[in-house]
Amino acid sequence: MNVLATLGAASLLTALATAVFAAGASVYGLRAGNVGLLRAGRRAVVVVALFTTLATVVLATALLRDDFSLAYVASVSSTDMLPHMKWAALYSSQTGSMLFWTWTMSLFLAAFTVLTLPRMPWGAAHATAASGVVLTVFLVALVFISSPFEASEFARPDGVGLNPLLVDKGMLVHPPALLTGLTSTAVPFVLSAAALLSGRIDGAWLRAVRHWALLSWLVLSAGNILGGWWAYTVLGWGGYWGWDPVENSALLPLLPLTAFLHSSMVQERRGMLKSWNFALIFATFALAVFGTFNVRSGLVASVHSFAQSMVGPYFLVVLAATLAGSVALLAWRSPRMKAEHDFDSLVSRETVLFLNNYVLTAIALIVLGGTLFPVFSELLRDARITVGPPFYNDIVGPLLIVLVALVGVGTSLPWRQAATETVVRRARMPLLVTAAATLALWLAGVRDGFAVAAVAASLFTAYVTLREFALGARGARRARAAQAREGAIGGSFAWLAAFGGLFDRDRRRYGGYLVHLGLVVMAVAVAGSNIYQTHVRVTVPPGGSFELGRYRVDYEGLERRAGTSNGIADETVARLQVRQGDSTVADLTPGRRNFLNFPGQPMAIVAVDTGWREDVYIFVQGWDDQGVAEFQAFINPLLLWLWVGAVVYTAGGLIAFAPVRAPARAPRELPAAPARQV
Template sequence: MRGRFVVTLERLLRGTRVYFSDIGIIALMLALGFTILTIVIAVVGAVRELPQAVLSAKRAVLVVAGFLVVAAAALVASFLTHDFGVKYVAEQSSLSMPWYFTSAAFYGGQEGSLLYWALMLGIFSAIFVFTSWRAPAKLVPYVLATLMFIEGFFLIVLVTVSNPFVRTLNPPQDGNGLNPLLMDPGMLVHPPMLLMGYMSFAMPFAFAVAALISGELKNDWLRSIRRWTLASWTIQTGGLLLGSWWAYHVLGWGGYWGWDPVENAALLPWLTSTAFLHSTMVQERRGMLKVWNMCLVIASFALSIFGTFEVRSGIISSVHSFAYSDIGGYFFAFLAVIILFSIGLFFFRLPKLKAEQEFDSVVSREGVFLLNNLMLLGITFATLWGTLFPLISQTIRKQTMTVGAPFYNSVNGPLFAVLILAMGVGPLLAWRRTSLNALWRNLSVPAILAAICAVILPLLGVTNVLANIGFSVCAFTGMAILYELWRGARVRHAHGEPYVKAVYMLFKRYRQRYGGYIVHLGLVFLALGVVGSHFFQIQKDVTLKSGQEAELGGYRFVYLGNLQSYGDDQQSVTSQMQIWQNGSLLSYIYPGRTMYKNFDDQPASQISISTFGLTDLYVFLGDWQGPSQATIRIFVNPLVPLVWWGGMLMLLGGVLCWWPEARKRVVYGRRSTSLPKTSALVEDKGVVA
């Protein structure tokens, strides 16, 4: 690598041709150098209390971010100019690919995705530099050093074993092309969102490490990372939602979540960060769960590194894994360093993490928050165990034993049901303890609605007991959220505000509280979609000739024949079909398959998904014989649209919680300052008795 660096410099000095890849490798090596420099300067500035050194470290972080932007731009330029002399470009793109897929190939493989990870960490670190005035001064240099330590690991991997700018001596005339499963619009948004979500958990982790090193373990560090954690949670939620949508529209198996190992890996840090966001309120309000919160922050980042490793190492077989390499040892070593270093710091500062108060009653808001955390950690453990079990079985018994969806559904299903129930109960309880009268007054309306739902559903044909329980739990929690919103609006209406304005002011003044309710309501909608599609999905495989038809779920599917088309590097077959119901033509649909050059064994599916009301008709072309016969797989998926609506509500709620509070100017003589309109303490005051 040093030789490549020297050769590139000689080209620059002689004025001979310099490739974008040459600029990229120089930028990566300079970024690595400044990363090491930042760590040294930041630590010296913290230990010797030198403000100028800390300022220099901040500037060095900006330089690192700048070089990473240059490196990323150089890789994108290599793709857009079709520089197949770059091995990574030749492997991930081809001349026939449209420019947007060519650009997206930047993160289509291992090398590019690791560069994207490092790039986003550099950008987030730069954002922290510009907003560091909000953080306690003693934490800032340690946060910078921690972020650059993480950045340094990725840069070392990038300039040694996983370099995206390696050139070949005999470049091909055309590239191999992108994996067909990634030739989808979802490719443009799903992978970068998910990788950004993994990366973003480095920010709360850096604050936790800084607090442990400096000994500043009061609530200031928690307040400093609240918005960073909310941003991480929202980004990861978006990544999970987009991943589900991609799987539903591309893979052709009729579902959106199959408990695939890579799906599980993305879910794990989301679960622990969700637990942290809830338990941190208990620490800020009551001074409790300090040890618990520190463990959750560390676990979230460790699981994000595990997820990044699993997606790009290929150590566990998955339809979501598109890169296989030998970087596993590096990631295991890094993960081990992170865990051992964090555990050492944790036990060193354990005496300072003692709780300030104890639980007064189980029937309290903090009691429900603790139950919420236990359910989330239970789901995390079960999911992690199921994900790692094939590796464990291979190591111990020398044979690979997989864990399927039935295990996850039977274990995590009841835990999620209790979790959703706790979401409805928690906001209606008071801190410390709730009297029986207040408990009945706050829970009676949602409980009565849930009971009515449980009685009516069997009369409407829902005979599955588990589905009935799921719908009733969702009814209870949904009503509890709406009831709490109505009570807040009623209080403001009693002071003269119209109801519409009262609701608007609740969200404006208490954004985190009511944004959280939107998240909970979105999860209720999502859960309704999951229950409906899981218990009531119906499927049928049929082989039809032109003019023949099939019926399923009250819909009639008429097959009209196949059309074939050919391109420069692909060929496609499309089946023409009609959907009828009650004698009326609803729509024409065109399920199909596309075969790409160099990927004959991986045809991409063009799945037809037609939504009528709250039901998806999902049609997949399995096989075909000539122009007049096809094997079709049909799914009727009830309530699946609620999954996407619920996910969008969760994202909206996450953004509302994260969005900065409006600030007002307070003037003191000739000086002025900006203060939040509402404090966390005021925000937490609800109308719960």
């Protein structure tokens, strides 16, 4: 008997039983008014997290100890893999990633149970029951359908090893961030289900759910960004986002979640969009489940692989149940979700937030349609087609530009209503600057309509956002100066301190503005790198060279290195020197890596020289016995700014999420609109 396999399987089975108990005790305790049962149910959610943690530790131990008697370990690990890659192997394949998914979800739900539930005077029992049900659903899949603790059917003394595509340090950050982001959406879902079940559809729900939704958004955003970075630096096709069905599945939940973070402000301030906000949270979780279903079921590869495992059909049922349950809950409680106010004016920030939600919804529907269409085509016509990047770029691209522009318009408009002169005053300078810059771009020779539109929208939003920071800091300095004049405080207030002080004053607001700034920088980088990418394919003998834009690349020859670990048999790299005029810009060594257990699957070693203006990106397609090599070389303009924007975006999210030092103010209800001035 394998002790580790038994311990792991027993942990999962106990976790399942505990999750069922959590749900049952909460429901029965609520009906019977039994406080002891309710407390026990709550503790059971934490116990589930303990047992899934134990199961994860067991699988990690089996991986680190090369226990190839476990089928999963034998299929994803090998004796020569380094410990950190063995850890990455834990979530590298279906059953392991299911365990990782369930484990992180249970941790989130346990944290929610410990941190938030005790402060919730409403719906705590409903939330515990919902947590129990969600955990049960995933644990059933792990215990009965796809367990990582099944024994190997035949001996594999050294293990197969990690899929070559996954042998990279990026595996340590990208999949965990993405999976964690997806699983974290369970908390807003559970909170929303509890609010509807308990009938407490008010500000309390919003205050509780907002923070968790922001955390999910932050982690999910980071997961998607890291995915782009990984694709760019590892996969070797010159880009960072290919509108692949797996990428789409990761992006989809982020769209309604982003919409929620904006529309929740409208509910917070105006008591509007209640049912819409619930729908967005439900859609987020349903799309997270869809992502699991889409990727784990094999549906991405082919409809025919879907039925080979029970995982696909099971998650299809889970997805259908999630959707049906969400719709039923919303329909049941819709009479209680009447808006407390109406829009005072169409020219207001809430209107723009509304429009922002529409655009995000349209994008989500289009991406979902594009992702699923090949499946329907295969099902109905038995013809597999591909919905490639041009489809998304042509349709989603313009919508993203509209979205960026709306961010600027929304930021420049006040809440509730704005007089015409207010709108003019606020929009005058941003529009002038945008027009001037766009004209400058045009005169400088940038004639691509998409690029010009993207830059114009980005500039407008950048100006409006920077103005918020500048004026906020100026206001803070003036207030400080006034206090100093009155003798209340001493000393001056530097611009930098005033700027930093803004984040203390209102973290959500200024953190959000920072996110917008990051988005703008990323939008410009995406436009530049997509539209103005230079791509050459050349075949060069050793000692030869080729032109790449304004660079000359000298090819010295090939160099072979023996593999040392992680299943790598050997690596062959080409020594390249990138030159501009007489100076050397960079020494690059792109190549190929062969794997011991995957002889037919060499992996590209991508070489990138990153500059503030552009990246030089090269990989080797192949070579002959004389060392004559075929290179693919790209110039990707502004690519560095994509990552700079991503860092700003994430930093803004972190600031918005960080807890405030001062006691939180009660949500501000704005006074009613003043009587019309005559």
